[in-house]
Amino acid sequence: MAEPxxxxxxxxxxxxxDAAPLEPSGGSSRTAGATLREARGLLRDRFGYxxxxxxxxxxxxxxxxxxxTLAVLPTGFGKxxxxxxxxxxxxxxxxxxxxxxxxxxxxxxxxxxxxxxxxGWTGATPREEVNEALERARRGELDLLYLAPERLENRAVxxxxxxxxxxxxxxxxxxxxxxxxxxxxPSYLHIGRARERMxxxxxxxxxxxxxxxxxxxxxxxxxxxxAIRIFVPGNRPNLCYSVEMxxxxxxxxxxxxxxxxxxxxxxxxxxxxxxxxxxRLAIALSRTGVPSAPYHARLPIERRQATQRAFLDGxxxxxxxxxxxxxxxxxxHVRLVAHLGAPQSLEEYVQEAGRAGRDGEQARCVMVAxxxxxxxxxxxxxxxxxxxxxxxxxxxxxAIDAERRAAMRAYIETADCRRAAIAAYFGERxxxxxxxxxxxxxxAAPAPxxVAPAPxxAAPAxxxxxxxxxxxxxxxxxxxxxxxxxxxx
Numbered sequence: 506m507a508e509p510x511x512x513x514x515x516x517x518x519x520x521x522x523d524a525a526p527l528e529p530s531g532g533s534s535r536t537a538g539a540t541l542r543e544a545r546g547l548l549r550d551r552f553g554y555x556x557x558x559x560x561x562x563x564x565x566x567x568x569x570x571x572x573x574t575l576a577v578l579p580t581g582f583g584k585x586x587x588x589x590x591x592x593x594x595x596x597x598x599x600x601x602x603x604x605x606x607x608x609x610x611x612x613x614x615x616x617x618x619x620x621x622x623x624x625g626w627t628g629a630t631p632r633e634e635v636n637e638a639l640e641r642a643r644r645g646e647l648d649l650l651y652l653a654p655e656r657l658e659n660r661a662v663x664x665x666x667x668x669x670x671x672x673x674x675x676x677x678x679x680x681x682x683x684x685x686x687x688x689x690x691p692s693y694l695h696i697g698r699a700r701e702r703m704x705x706x707x708x709x710x711x712x713x714x715x716x717x718x719x720x721x722x723x724x725x726x727x728x729x730x731x732a733i734r735i736f737v738p739g740n741r742p743n744l745c746y747s748v749e750m751x752x753x754x755x756x757x758x759x760x761x762x763x764x765x766x767x768x769x770x771x772x773x774x775x776x777x778x779x780x781x782x783x784x785r786l787a788i789a790l791s792r793t794g795v796p797s798a799p800y801h802a803r804l805p806i807e808r809r810q811a812t813q814r815a816f817l818d819g820x821x822x823x824x825x826x827x828x829x830x831x832x833x834x835x836x837x838h839v840r841l842v843a844h845l846g847a848p849q850s851l852e853e854y855v856q857e858a859g860r861a862g863r864d865g866e867q868a869r870c871v872m873v874a875x876x877x878x879x880x881x882x883x884x885x886x887x888x889x890x891x892x893x894x895x896x897x898x899x900x901x902x903x904a905i906d907a908e909r910r911a912a913m914r915a916y917i918e919t920a921d922c923r924r925a926a927i928a929a930y931f932g933e934r935x936x937x938x939x940x941x942x943x944x945x946x947x948x949a950a951p952a953p954x955x956v957a958p959a960p961x962x963a964a965p966a967x968x969x970x971x972x973x974x975x976x977x978x979x980x981x982x983x984x985x986x987x988x989x990x991x992x993x994x
Contacts, residue, residue, distance in 0.1 A: 540569050544590050551593075551619040552586060560737045561587055564709075568673070569594065573732040574709045575679075575723060579739045580859035581837075584711040588675035589616060592649050597672035598642040600706075601651045602696060604681045606806065607813055608832055609651045612677075615835065616649055623649035626656060629806070642669045654692040657699035667703045674700060676727060678832055679710035683722040684853065687902055697728030714739060714855050716931055718905070738933050739855065743862045745940035746923040748872045748916075754782075757845055757873045758789060764843050764871050765795060765823055771840035772816070775825045776857050778846040786845060787825040800826035831857065837864035844872040850909035851916050851930050867940075874917050919943070 544565050548554050557565060560578060564587040567574040578584050592599035603609045609625040616623040624630075624638040624647065641647045656662055676682070676696065686693035700708060710723050710732075724732055751757035765773055777783040780801040790797035798812045798821050815821040817836055824830060828848075842861040848854040854872070862868030916926050922944050925935035938944040 540594065541566055543594060544569070547590050547593055548586065551590075551621070557586075558583070560735055563735050564711075565591055567733040567735065568707070568709050571707050573707055573729040575720060575729065575732050575734045576709070576711045577715050577720070577734075577736045577739075578711065578713065579737060579741060580713045580856075581741075581863040581865075582713075582737060584677070584713070585612065585615075587711060588673075588677075588709050589619075589621065589649065591673070592675075593621065595672035596645055597670045598647040598650050600666065600671050600674045600703075601649055602654050602657070602674065602676045603651050604653065604678050604685070604690075605832055606653070607809065607830075608678075609653070610810070611813075611835065613649075613651055621648045622646060623651065626650060626652040639665065639669050654690065654696055657696060658692050660702065663699050663702035671703050671706045673706050674703075674708045676708065676710045676723075678712060679723050679727075680712040680715055680719055680852065680856065682710075682726050683715075683719040684850075686722075686726065694726045697726055700728055713859060714852050714931065716852060719852065738928070738936070739859075739931060740924060740928065740933070740936040741859065741862065742936075742939040743865055743867050744858065744870050745867065745942075746858070746870050746927075747942035748874060748923070750917075751873050751875050754875055757875050758786065760873045761786065761843050761845050761871075762790065762793065764841060764869070764873075765790060766793075768841040768869070770822065772819070772836065772838055773823045773841035773843065774831055774839055774857075774860060775823060775843045775845060776848075777825060777827065777844075778848075780827060782845055783825040783827055787823075790823055790825070795823055796821050797823040797825060800824050800830040802827065828853065828857065831860045835863075836860075838866075839863065840866075840868050842868070842870050845875075847872060847874045847913055847917060849906075849913070851912045851927065852909070854913065854916075855927060855931075872917070 541562065545556060548557060556562075560576075561583055564574060564576045564578075568588060568591040576584065576587060578587070588599060588601065601612070603612065606625075606627050606629075609627060613623045613625040622641070624634070626635055626638075638647055638650065642650065674696075681690065682693045682696070700706070705728075708727055708729060710727055710729065712719075712723075715723065720734070723729070749760055751760055761775055765775070775783075775786060777786060780799075780803055783801055784799045787797040787799040798815065800809060800812050804812075812821065812824065813830075816824050839861045842858050844854065844857070848857065858870035861870055912930055916923065916930075919926050920943055922935070922938045923941040924938045924944075928935045
């Protein structure tokens with residue numbers, strides 16, 4: 506769980522809020538002000554901070570007003586506090602939809618440390634414990650109930666939650682609605698339907714990165730109407746971005762190992778595109794004396810939990826993972842996030858790279874892209890057989906995926922500022938670059954020296970036109986016989 510008010514990780518730029526002014530319940534601004542003061546009191550008592558950030562205060566105020574809220578806050582900005590503190594002020598439990606079991610367990614443990622009454626409803630939770638927690642929720646003795654979106658596919662679960670009473674819904678890591686909902690987790694697209702079955706309680710969607718298309722899909726599939734939108738620019742000055750091109754996988758391995766060795770004994774996360782790459786890289790790093798472990802969805806859940814605990818307590822220095830690791834994990838001292846191969850989209854890359862430097866200290870985000878061969882063209886007249894479950898050609902999702910891959914390719918190949926490229930992709934104003942390989946290379950290059958032009962010699966003056974003698978050469982005509990006689994001579 507992210508620290509709510511980590512002052513060191515403040516991104517540059519002011520937040521933007523797209524909504525009409527809040528109308529406090531009961532027709533009195535005094536009620537809303539007192540509620541926000543109570544929220545600040547809970548912030549001091551439970552989290553140890555004196556006040557919210559401006560954007561955090563706006564999100565908390567919007568949630569307490571009972572309106573749907575979409576908040577795009579960078580990693581380390583304290584998104585969890587934006588729905589946990591309002592949950593403490595509500596008479597009923599708040600339902601939190603979270604994408605990963607590891608994230609649910611981490612957030613439940615963090616909430617328990619702060620004195621909150623929370624339960625994570627996963628497949629490993631005993632039925633008796635779930636029934637007891639729901640009875641506590643009925644009596645108003647439960648603050649937070651965490652679960653995965655797949656559990657809301659069950660109509661009986663939604664009916665039971667409606668009977669118990671849900672004060673509000675919080676969708677954490679809401680970008681998964683757009684990124685995962687169309688592929689392997691379609692349950693994200695049905696959260697809006699489940700919300701209606703529970704009586705349409707107010708909903709809060711929070712994420713760290715979202716383009717205009719992602720924001721539109723979040724509001725559409727979650728059934729958010731007239732939502733308050735709060736955005737904070739995602740630039741984090743403490744992160745340094747760089748991209749390297751490797752001719753093959755072997756060279757990419759070597760460069761990633763060099764980057765891990767360069768960060769000393771600090772923690773690092775290396776993302777690979779496949780489970781096999783992550784496992785082989787973990788073995789290679791372990792052979793060089795670096796405590797490493799793989800993390801991917803095919804590993805047993807007990808091993809994944811052990812790897813996460815070892816990484817958080819420092820027993821393991823490097824985790825070689827797929828995209829299933831690191832989302833929302835509270836490890837502030839990660840000094841390196843490396844990518845072995847390019848992600849599918851720039852949005853995914855910024856999400857994963859943002860897990861470095863959560864404490865506000867300098868950190869590196871290195872991508873080692875592999876220069877692969879182009880796919881061999883099929884013979885004329887033959888068509889490639891589509892893969893099972895793939896989208897039909899010409900569909901909108903195919904065009905959107907192609908657009909995202911093109912943006913990722915443009916980021917890799919650009920010679921301009923990488924921060925500016927990321928900001929342009931998310932529709933933000935380009936910030937001043939505090940560190941990327943292209944800008945560092947430009948600053949380090951010597952300034953070109955201007956060579957003074959050689960003095961030109963004046964052309965000699967031409968004589969007057971009258972003194973120039975004009976001659977005309979006339980060609981002498983000779984007959985054919987004369988020419989032949991001249992050659993014979």
